[in-house]
Amino acid sequence: MEGHPLALHDVMFIPALVAQASDEQNKKWLRRAQRREIVGCYAQTELGHGSNLRKLETTATYDVSTQEFVLHTPQITSLKWWPGGLGKSSNYAVVVANMIVKEKHLGPHSFLVQLRDEITHQSLKGITVGDIGPKLSFNAIDNGFLGFDNYRIPRTNLLMRHSRVEPDGTYVKPPHAKINYSAMVRVRSHMATGQGNFLAQALTIAVRYSTVRRQGFIESGEQEVKVLDYQTQQHRLFPSIAKAYAFTFAGYETIRLYEQLLKEVDTGNVSLMADLHALTSGLKSVVTHQTAQGIEQARMACGGHGYSQASYISEIFGVAVGGCTYEGENMVMLLQLARYLVKSVEQIKAGESGKLGPLVAYLAVKVDGVDLEKGVEEYMKAFQHVSRLQTWKASEKFLKLLKSGEKREVAWNKSSVELTRASRLHTRLYIAETFKRSVQEVADPRLKEVLTDLLHLHVNYELLDMATYALEDGFLSSSQLDYVRDQLYFYLAKIRPNAVSLVDSWEFSDMQLRSVLGRRDGNVYENLVAWAKASPLNKTDVLPSVEKYLKPMMNSKL
Numbered sequence: 001m002e003g004h005p006l007a008l009h010d011v012m013f014i015p016a017l018v019a020q021a022s023d024e025q026n027k028k029w030l031r032r033a034q035r036r037e038i039v040g041c042y043a044q045t046e047l048g049h050g051s052n053l054r055k056l057e058t059t060a061t062y063d064v065s066t067q068e069f070v071l072h073t074p075q076i077t078s079l080k081w082w083p084g085g086l087g088k089s090s091n092y093a094v095v096v097a098n099m100i101v102k103e104k105h106l107g108p109h110s111f112l113v114q115l116r117d118e119i120t121h122q123s124l125k126g127i128t129v130g131d132i133g134p135k136l137s138f139n140a141i142d143n144g145f146l147g148f149d150n151y152r153i154p155r156t157n158l159l160m161r162h163s164r165v166e167p168d169g170t171y172v173k174p175p176h177a178k179i180n181y182s183a184m185v186r187v188r189s190h191m192a193t194g195q196g197n198f199l200a201q202a203l204t205i206a207v208r209y210s211t212v213r214r215q216g217f218i219e220s221g222e223q224e225v226k227v228l229d230y231q232t233q234q235h236r237l238f239p240s241i242a243k244a245y246a247f248t249f250a251g252y253e254t255i256r257l258y259e260q261l262l263k264e265v266d267t268g269n270v271s272l273m274a275d276l277h278a279l280t281s282g283l284k285s286v287v288t289h290q291t292a293q294g295i296e297q298a299r300m301a302c303g304g305h306g307y308s309q310a311s312y313i314s315e316i317f318g319v320a321v322g323g324c325t326y327e328g329e330n331m332v333m334l335l336q337l338a339r340y341l342v343k344s345v346e347q348i349k350a351g352e353s354g355k356l357g358p359l360v361a362y363l364a365v366k367v368d369g370v371d372l373e374k375g376v377e378e379y380m381k382a383f384q385h386v387s388r389l390q391t392w393k394a395s396e397k398f399l400k401l402l403k404s405g406e407k408r409e410v411a412w413n414k415s416s417v418e419l420t421r422a423s424r425l426h427t428r429l430y431i432a433e434t435f436k437r438s439v440q441e442v443a444d445p446r447l448k449e450v451l452t453d454l455l456h457l458h459v460n461y462e463l464l465d466m467a468t469y470a471l472e473d474g475f476l477s478s479s480q481l482d483y484v485r486d487q488l489y490f491y492l493a494k495i496r497p498n499a500v501s502l503v504d505s506w507e508f509s510d511m512q513l514r515s516v517l518g519r520r521d522g523n524v525y526e527n528l529v530a531w532a533k534a535s536p537l538n539k540t541d542v543l544p545s546v547e548k549y550l551k552p553m554m555n556s557k558l
């Protein structure tokens, strides 16, 4: 769980080579990387800049006389800072640097750079590299720093699948300005399944423990109840079970889209890039945020024992919450999706609704009301309505400010909270729709029934959570919201008998979960005692600190 020092080799280094190095370059590098003869990482973020890639300070200046790039980090803030696996493990890196050719700044480009000797593993001359120190989590990964002192690499180490620099310094542009960002888009498109998995682990622990833990009574009786029988406990955990499934389904779709994008880009078609960038930006932000919230609720649902490291939930939280920051800080990425939404509104206003992509076509279609009792399709229309309402409101606010003479960037900043709200609602609609589609495709009738219950729970929970938007313009009445609440409570109770099976179906082994509370056999109490006894503090009855500090204090006459 604490991560693996070679994780980024597989997650980003190899994918960056696959997507950005030419076939000829990959003949030299890819096989070696796949065999782990060389170990690499993805070095982009700097001490001074992570979000704003246009301001990266590391430069790669082309020297036409030697046909080399000179890598340089001119000041402290230019040091690469954060890349996983960079500090100690990697001997190579894909380095993102601002490329300068014939004094022209051509923006961020990726280079394969050797950092350490392949035999001795010592850092090479001109390179300063090390570990950035302990973090909230991921402490088995050596996130690192990296500086270059006019460090030279051959021209052919610029990754040249999409753009090139010829020996004489002629620059051949890529087919899309942001094609060099593909390694990030890849990770973002995998994050929904990855985060769904973290949420699932925490829920497995909390749900299993909630069937072992007995406390209090619902009705007066002989035996105290399992805490999972409390409606509040179900409300804390079951909507997150639905989300863990929903995120996984949404993630499968974005992974498929990314694979399709890779194929299309190779044939010169970059039309999917903007859509996938917008979609994955929103999805990574909503999913990581909701996952962190869900894991924290799972921890609290385990009461005091949830706070113990024996629960292992705090470890899962630490790793998962990193996703709110890495691969694009969540607010920054929500604002990327918002750009796409505002553009869509502008297209509609210009009478070009026909040009809208399938995921935003609903922004042009007004719905007057819904009959929620007719089922999930009507809920989808309600989600569309709230997302459309907020997207139009936020866009109009921005466009009005623009019209009043504000600079574009200032108008954007003044509308940004509303814009991020629109992005979240649009993404939650997407998650609900992929959930619905995925459940429809399930062939096994018994499985389909249980997943349909989860889907119903999800749409009722989500709609209630967005109620302010739906009430704002009278789209939903208060009696409709009462219906949603009743449905929510109905599905909490309906899911209760299947709750343990739903989490067991994820098939985490005890070794994976590392949780005393979430043990498959349910023997929690005896193992908590054994776990406590194994604490280093219990190795001796009397600690050395007693002689050193306590006794002098206790014997003092003051």
Ligand SMILES: CC/C=C\C/C=C\C/C=C\C/C=C\C/C=C\C/C=C\CC/C=C/C(=O)SCCNC(=O)CCNC(=O)[C@H](O)C(C)(C)COP(=O)(O)OP(=O)(O)OC[C@H]1O[C@@H](n2cnc3c(N)ncnc32)[C@H](O)[C@@H]1OP(=O)(O)O
Residues within 6 Å of the ligand: 003, 007, 008, 011, 042, 044, 045, 050, 051, 052, 053, 054, 084, 178, 181, 182, 184, 185, 186, 187, 190, 191, 193, 194, 195, 273, 274, 277, 325, 326, 327, 328, 329, 332, 336, 339, 340
């Ligand atoms: C098989 C498994 C695979 C993967 C598993 C991965 C994760 C699994 C989940 C859990 C993890 C499990 C275990 C853990 C193991 C390891 C940890 C895993 C990963 C951690 C590694 C972390 C790595 C990093 O963090 S790398 C650094 C990431 N950095 C960022 O994300 C920076 C964010 N900033 C940006 O991306 C950009 O600066 C920007 C905000 C997008 C702005 O860019 P820029 O200034 O250049 O552009 P403009 O704003 O001017 O926009 C112009 C225009 O371009 C459009 N645009 C921008 N980007 C893109 C793009 N990528 N594609 C297409 N279009 C793009 C933008 O929208 C504008 O369009 P319009 O003009 O039309 O509006």
Ligand SMILES: Cc1cc2nc3c(=O)[nH]c(=O)nc-3n(C[C@H](O)[C@H](O)[C@H](O)COP(=O)(O)OP(=O)(O)OC[C@H]3O[C@@H](n4cnc5c(N)ncnc54)[C@H](O)[C@@H]3O)c2cc1C
Residues within 6 Å of the ligand: 008, 042, 043, 044, 045, 048, 049, 050, 051, 052, 081, 082, 083, 084, 138, 143, 322, 325, 326, 327, 328, 329, 330, 331, 332, 335
């Ligand atoms: C666990 C972990 C692993 C990482 N692994 C890697 C790696 O392998 N390789 C790598 O290169 N990097 C890596 N990173 C770095 C990571 O990608 C960046 O930290 C991340 O992109 C955020 O950038 P930042 O640190 O510059 O945040 P900042 O941009 O400084 O964010 C600070 C605050 O400013 C706000 N903000 C910034 N810009 C805007 C804006 N335009 N509009 C509104 N608000 C804004 C943010 O929302 C945030 O609230 C990793 C980070 C972590 C935590």
